[in-house]
Amino acid sequence: MKEITAIALNTFKEAIRNRILYVILIFALLLILFSGVLSQLTISDRLQLIKSLGFAAINLFGVAIAVFVGVSLVYNELEKKTIYTIVSKPIGRWQFLLGKYFGLLLTVWVNVLIMTLFFLISVHYNVGAMQGGGLASTLLASIGRGLLNLVAWNAFEPTQNLMFVIVVTCMELAIVTAFAILFSSFSTPTLSMFFTVLTFVAGRLNEHIIRFADTVLERARDEALAAAAPLTKPFAYWFAIGAAHVVPNLGAFHRSVTQAIYQNEVTLWPGTILYGVLYTAGILCLAILIFSRRNFK
Amino acid sequence: MKRWGSFTALLAVTIALLGGAMRLQSEQIFRWRLIPFKFRDTLYLPSSEYVRAVSVGYDVFMSDFLWLRMIQVFAASWTTPDSPETMKHYFDIITDLNPYNTDVYKFAILAVGEEHKRHDMVKEIVNKGIQHNPLDYHIPYEGASYAFMSMEDLDQAKLYVRMAKLDPNYPDFIDRWEGYFDIRQGRYEAAYSKFFREYIEAILADNPQLFDILRTQLNRAMDEWFKSVIREAAVAWHDRTGQWPSVDELNAAGAFQGVRLPDVQFVRGALQTAIEHDQGSGPLPPEQMDALIDRGVKTFDFLPLAPYDFIDPRYQGYVIWPYYYEDNPERFVLAEIKAAQTMGLLASSVESRIQAYRDAHRGQCPPTLEALLGEEAALFTEHRDPFGGQWTWDPATCQLGSTSFPSLIELGQLDVR
Numbered sequence: 001m002k003e004i005t006a007i008a009l010n011t012f013k014e015a016i017r018n019r020i021l022y023v024i025l026i027f028a029l030l031l032i033l034f035s036g037v038l039s040q041l042t043i044s045d046r047l048q049l050i051k052s053l054g055f056a057a058i059n060l061f062g063v064a065i066a067v068f069v070g071v072s073l074v075y076n077e078l079e080k081k082t083i084y085t086i087v088s089k090p091i092g093r094w095q096f097l098l099g100k101y102f103g104l105l106l107t108v109w110v111n112v113l114i115m116t117l118f119f120l121i122s123v124h125y126n127v128g129a130m131q132g133g134g135l136a137s138t139l140l141a142s143i144g145r146g147l148l149n150l151v152a153w154n155a156f157e158p159t160q161n162l163m164f165v166i167v168v169t170c171m172e173l174a175i176v177t178a179f180a181i182l183f184s185s186f187s188t189p190t191l192s193m194f195f196t197v198l199t200f201v202a203g204r205l206n207e208h209i210i211r212f213a214d215t216v217l218e219r220a221r222d223e224a225l226a227a228a229a230p231l232t233k234p235f236a237y238w239f240a241i242g243a244a245h246v247v248p249n250l251g252a253f254h255r256s257v258t259q260a261i262y263q264n265e266v267t268l269w270p271g272t273i274l275y276g277v278l279y280t281a282g283i284l285c286l287a288i289l290i291f292s293r294r295n296f297k
Numbered sequence: 298m299k300r301w302g303s304f305t306a307l308l309a310v311t312i313a314l315l316g317g318a319m320r321l322q323s324e325q326i327f328r329w330r331l332i333p334f335k336f337r338d339t340l341y342l343p344s345s346e347y348v349r350a351v352s353v354g355y356d357v358f359m360s361d362f363l364w365l366r367m368i369q370v371f372a373a374s375w376t377t378p379d380s381p382e383t384m385k386h387y388f389d390i391i392t393d394l395n396p397y398n399t400d401v402y403k404f405a406i407l408a409v410g411e412e413h414k415r416h417d418m419v420k421e422i423v424n425k426g427i428q429h430n431p432l433d434y435h436i437p438y439e440g441a442s443y444a445f446m447s448m449e450d451l452d453q454a455k456l457y458v459r460m461a462k463l464d465p466n467y468p469d470f471i472d473r474w475e476g477y478f479d480i481r482q483g484r485y486e487a488a489y490s491k492f493f494r495e496y497i498e499a500i501l502a503d504n505p506q507l508f509d510i511l512r513t514q515l516n517r518a519m520d521e522w523f524k525s526v527i528r529e530a531a532v533a534w535h536d537r538t539g540q541w542p543s544v545d546e547l548n549a550a551g552a553f554q555g556v557r558l559p560d561v562q563f564v565r566g567a568l569q570t571a572i573e574h575d576q577g578s579g580p581l582p583p584e585q586m587d588a589l590i591d592r593g594v595k596t597f598d599f600l601p602l603a604p605y606d607f608i609d610p611r612y613q614g615y616v617i618w619p620y621y622y623e624d625n626p627e628r629f630v631l632a633e634i635k636a637a638q639t640m641g642l643l644a645s646s647v648e649s650r651i652q653a654y655r656d657a658h659r660g661q662c663p664p665t666l667e668a669l670l671g672e673e674a675a676l677f678t679e680h681r682d683p684f685g686g687q688w689t690w691d692p693a694t695c696q697l698g699s700t701s702f703p704s705l706i707e708l709g710q711l712d713v714r
Contacts, residue, residue: 041369052358052361055357059355204355205350251354258357262357
């Protein structure tokens with residue numbers, strides 16, 4: 001445990017020195033702050049738009065951080081041969097990989113926390129501005145409320161349920177980070193990035209894969225009825241159903257965002273969080289499995 | 298030195314190139330400004346299935362961006378987008394991506410309904426909104442407004458009102474819409490029963506804010522009920538005799554025998570009793586409430602008193618004014634108070650015309666009403682007033698009057714007893 005913590009903290013320190021992290025973070029913060037300006041274009045509830053943009057920015061740039069920083073973590077150790085100094089010590093490969101994962105996850109979550117703080121301040125500031133508050137006083141009050149909101153999640157009406165959704169987003173990012181580590185453990189950064197992004201896209205479209213399976217089955221049923229023949233489920237159906245089970249269901253985590261913005265009530269099946277934990281653990285085990293058999297030469 | 302020379306030369310070349318480019322750009326800007334701007338939506342949107350796939354799970358984010366785009370397309374083309382189909386397409390995609398943004402439904406109703414009168418599309422929009430947001434009153438409420446104002450389909454409006462009432466937090470005023478629509482549809486007894494019940498409930502619940510509103514609505518239901526009965530009898534009389542009767546003549550001829558009408562005295566008494574027993578009496582049992590409302594309707598052999606003002610029933614009857622029949626057959630039966638108000642308003646408008654005439658003619662009064670009003674004078678010279686009297690004009694005093702109320706200006710005080 002001590003070893004994992006040491007590697008994780010070291011990974012975190014290394015990651016926060018990465019310039020690309022700051023570029024991504026600045027873009028995210030700009031988008032969050034810009035949401036207030038963009039919301040002027042709507043004709044209805046401006047807060048909905050601010051929240052929508054804020055959540056999207058946190059999620060999208062969280063994924064970007066996990067991908068861009070994560071894919072080169074293990075590769076760099078191998079490329080620079082620094083891994084020899086680590087594995088020559090009494091540290092298992094699994095500890096090394098878990099340390100890398102938790103270090104990267106800490107980096108992602110810390111960045112999410114920063115973006116969340118800006119997001120909350122932005123929401124509070126816009127609420128204050130809509131009520132006609134002065135610039136300085138509203139900004140100061142918003143900073144205070146935003147900081148308090150990080151601790152007291154539902155202390156203010158406009159930010160009700162937002163922190164809960166952020167936690168759910170963190171779970172989603174934990175899965176994406178695990179994939180970044182998995183691909184990074186056996187591939188080059190470019191390919192790892194490609195694989196991780198594709199996995200993310202497929203995970204987000206998991207629901208569509210199920211719908212596709214249903215459509216295939218429906219078509220097969222119609223054909224069977226027309227030919228008065230017994231129904232044989234086609235290969236495409238089984239493939240799609242199999243894929244829907246294998247590919248991470250990231251859409252399940254994202255559904256709470258819609259609820260938080262438009263329905264004022266977030267309901268999340270507790271199994272979703274358990275699914276996220278089990279899936280992440282499974283992917284990490286797979287990564288350890290591959291990494292433990294990898295030849296460092 | 299040589300280094301500085303080459304640097305200066307390069308700087309000069311750079312400035313010359315960029316300066317030339319800016320000069321050309323300035324020319325282009327000038328040319329573009331000469332071409333009048335016409336907005337054309339260049340965004341091609343495939344079906345929502347594909348847009349959804351492209352959004353990679355960021356459905357809400359994509360939906361909100363398209364929502365902004367929809368507003369811009371509508372506004373940029375100055376409320377006349379190329380076609381309502383464009384707006385409907387935007388609406389379909391946005392609400393397929395995120396069906397919970399109720400503002401999109403409201404805006405789409407405006408864009409395709411109010412602007413293009415596409416009732417079929419509005420029905421689709423409202424139905425989709427209700428399907429996805431069954432416990433949100435906003436969409437059916439907008440649908441009811443549209444069905445009432447634009448489609449003039451009161452049955453549809455009532456259906457939407459009932460759906461709006463599925464929202465546990467629907468505002469009180471939606472309750473009264475159904476009764477209002479009943480009045481418009483000639484279902485006076487239904488409206489009367491509804492408002493009577495709500496009025497008593499408001500008293501028992503000690504909700505004074507609602508008293509005035511509900512009393513007005515109850516008055517209106519009873520008033521319209523009375524007027525419809527009188528209208529029907531008057532038109533039948535006119536068809537038979539070629540003459541317009543007075544309400545008294547209709548009454549005397551038994552035109553109101555066996556007609557179901559609200560019993561005004563009973564209603565007044567019931568409400569008075571409810572008010573007196575208000576303190577701590579709690580809700581009335583439903584069967585008692587039903588009996589109370591039912592007893593408020595009676596089969597009459599004569600026309601009962603008009604319902605105006607439960608507390609101080611100063612104006613007690615109706616008049617038939619044939620002058621209104623041709624223009625608006627729905628309005629030619631008036632409650633006395635309304636008839637008096639109408640005469641007062643007419644007198645005021647003539648008074649201001651007299652003043653203008655005198656200003657233009659060195660203080661002289663117009664010799665005749667024709668000289669003052671032209672063709673409009675026919676109202677006063679060829680027709681009787683609502684109370685059956687003759688309009689009078691005195692050029693000596695510059696006064697419009699009538700044999701019913703010799704000094705019409707005083708009608709402003711509405712003392713017509």
